[in-house]
Amino acid sequence: MPVTLISHPACLKHSMTDHHPECPERLTKIMAHLEKQPFYDDLKKVQATKADRKWVEAIHPAGYIDQLEGLEPEHGLIMVDHDTALRPGSMDSIWYAAGAGLNAVDEVIGGDSRVAFCATRPPGHHAEPRKAMGFCFFSNIAIAAKYALDHYGLERVAIIDFDVHQANGTIECLKDDPRALVCTSFQHPYYPNSHWYGLPEHIVNLPIDEHTNGSFIRKAVHDIWEPALEIHQPQLILISAGFDAHRLDAMAQVDWETRDYAWITRWVQNMAYKYCQGKMVSMLEGGYALCSLPQCVAAHIGVFVGDEKAMMLSRVQQ
Numbered sequence: 095m096p097v098t099l100i101s102h103p104a105c106l107k108h109s110m111t112d113h114h115p116e117c118p119e120r121l122t123k124i125m126a127h128l129e130k131q132p133f134y135d136d137l138k139k140v141q142a143t144k145a146d147r148k149w150v151e152a153i154h155p156a157g158y159i160d161q162l163e164g165l166e167p168e169h170g171l172i173m174v175d176h177d178t179a180l181r182p183g184s185m186d187s188i189w190y191a192a193g194a195g196l197n198a199v200d201e202v203i204g205g206d207s208r209v210a211f212c213a214t215r216p217p218g219h220h221a222e223p224r225k226a227m228g229f230c231f232f233s234n235i236a237i238a239a240k241y242a243l244d245h246y247g248l249e250r251v252a253i254i255d256f257d258v259h260q261a262n263g264t265i266e267c268l269k270d271d272p273r274a275l276v277c278t279s280f281q282h283p284y285y286p287n288s289h290w291y292g293l294p295e296h297i298v299n300l301p302i303d304e305h306t307n308g309s310f311i312r313k314a315v316h317d318i319w320e321p322a323l324e325i326h327q328p329q330l331i332l333i334s335a336g337f338d339a340h341r342l343d344a345m346a347q348v349d350w351e352t353r354d355y356a357w358i359t360r361w362v363q364n365m366a367y368k369y370c371q372g373k374m375v376s377m378l379e380g381g382y383a384l385c386s387l388p389q390c391v392a393a394h395i396g397v398f399v400g401d402e403k404a405m406m407l408s409r410v411q412q
Contacts, residue, residue, distance in 0.1 A: 095208035095372075097398045098201045101125065102142040102190040105214045107183030110171065114179075115345060115382035116229040121215055124378075127388030128213075133399040138207060142214060145192035145237065152240045153233050153267050158224050162188070162231060174226045184216075188231045191216055195238030198375040203246045203330065209398045211335075212377040213391070219261040219334045219379050220286060228259065228286060235334050235377050236267035239274050242330050242375075249273060252328035254319070254362050256311075256355075257336020257379045258346040262289045264334065265297050272296045275326040277319045279311065281339070281346045298322045304347035308354030315361055323365055331366045331374050333359075337381030337390040345382050352386065356393040356407035363397060374398070 106118040128134055150159060163185060165172050171179045191214040198210035212234075219235060220228030235253055242248050252275040253268075255261040260280035266289065268274040275296050282290065282301030290299055300318050302310060337355060339348040366372045376394070381387040396404025 095206060096136070096138040097395065098138040098140055098198070098207040098210040099128070099213060099395070100140045100142050100194045100197050100201070100210055101213040102194065104186040104190045106187070108187030108216055109181055110179040110229075116216060118215075119384060120381065120387060121213060123384050123388045124213055124391050127392055128395070131392050131396065131401070133396060133401045136399060137395075140197060140201065142190045142194035142197050142212070144189040145196055145232070149196060149237055149241050149245075150192055150232060152244065153236050154223050162226065178226050178229055178231070187216060190214065191218065192232045192234050192237050195234045195375065195377055196241050198377070199238050199242045199246070199330075202373050202375055203242060203248070208372045209374045209376065211395055211398070212375075214378060217336075217379040218377070219255060219257060219264045219336070220259070221263040222266040227263075230263060233263045233267045235332055236264050238375060238377070239268065239332055242332075243271075243273050248329045250275070250326055250328050251330045251332060252323060252326055253277065253332045253334060255279065255334035255336065255379070256339070256358055257334055258339035258343070258348050259285055259336070259380060260289060260299070261334055262286045265289045265293065269294060269297060275322060275328060277322060279314070281348050284346060296326070302348065305349050307349045308351060308357065311350070311354065311358060315358065320365070323369065327369055329370050329373075331362060331370060333362060333374060333376035334379045335376050335391075335394055336379035337387050340381070340383060340386045340390060342386045343381065343383040345380065352389050352393050353407040355390045356397055356404050359394045359397040360405070360408035
């Protein structure tokens, strides 16, 4: 079964302040690097469509969506929080990024793909139902999860978020829906410093200390996330793929290497084969070091397609 790559040129329209880390170059660098990979021609390429508002409203109130639409300026920029802004064209990017998640679910549940990766921006896992923050506007992964549950009638899904920042938005969007297991790793204490106490059982936090290397995550996912997945028995695994825990990424202070992303991808893939016939939807979240982000994404997708180099990386220090 093919691995699908989903993107859209509109995702390049969105930009924020000068030198902002969440920039269009993140996506152009990723796509240019992927085109050089031996597996690129074997990927099924799908152009994203804008999200159906019905499914965005399943997570975000209509008034919030209308407010975002109304804030998009004709010129200049509008700050929606201290590090998140709208410019002309931003809403196109936002709608296509959310739509890619729906397209990915269609490819994996309703189509002929085993895995779909969304190379889109802006990210989404910090967006709460009524609040844009942390470079995020719509909770793309939560929207995709809700779509899989309510449109395709799945009973259980799991979200694995390995970004360096906690998936506060995903948690807030899905904390009252026990059909969705949310497992999130993050540097702690660190942004956004919320949603770490008094959560329901289907929210599984995995806080990590600064300067933690990949050996910790290898043990922690076995000890903490695997038992949760065993109990939940997901019918689909969705991945919030953040690559900002890399040691070269200045966004935080965690010391992962590219091989650690290959390893955790292979671990998720093994879980997906165990519980849901290998069905996975992966969506780009963080990752801001342009020198390491493309390589990490290539290693991530390479594991899905069985690329020899990526598989070798995933076996290092296993």
